[in-house]
Amino acid sequence: KNQVEQSPQSLIILEGKNCTLQCNYTVSPFSNLRWYKQDTGRGPVSLTIMTFSENTKSNGRYTATLDADTKQSSLHITASQLSDSASYICVVSLGFQKLVFGTGTRLLVSP
């Protein structure tokens, strides 16, 4: 069964600290993996997208890694800001039309 599992479910960190979110997937065939940021009541916004041949990709303070052998990905946030408070969703693409979504990690950055 195609699944994407994320951990932790929720996380609270102090402003300025770093954090790492995890994503494990059992999806086949694999096309690419995306991380989205979703603010409360808004649509998801793409942060990074990687194919199986890409091990890491950065977008500002966000760095995603991908290990296609172990089917794991992580999203590292450096020097967190209050505006980083959101849900972070890991999404794996099976192909042209098919996406498998994780349930997300809810991050709260506290002042």
Next chain:
Amino acid sequence: SQTIHQWPATLVQPVGSPLSLECTVEGTSNPNLYWYRQAAGRGLQLLFYSVGIGQISSEVPQNLSASRPQDRQFILSSKKLLLSDSGFYLCAVLRQGSYNEQFFGPGTRLTVL
């Protein structure tokens, strides 16, 4: 660049009432369009996708239907809403390229009472 509009932003409807949610896209032609639902505490679920006018593919059997009357317009409808139809409805457009990335609209929050 592509822009996605969804209307309305929020909606509260009684059980048994009809539904019509609208998604319009700017900045592209003949886009692939998608309707997703996000229930509380759950991941996004693909409901319908469309590769062209009048072409609708349904992913899960349900109380909802979709239509694409114009190239850049995608409508989500129901004749009689159920409590379980409550959720956050997102429209997305495919940007074809090396990643075939989907971009999401602002969403519609539907509450069925």
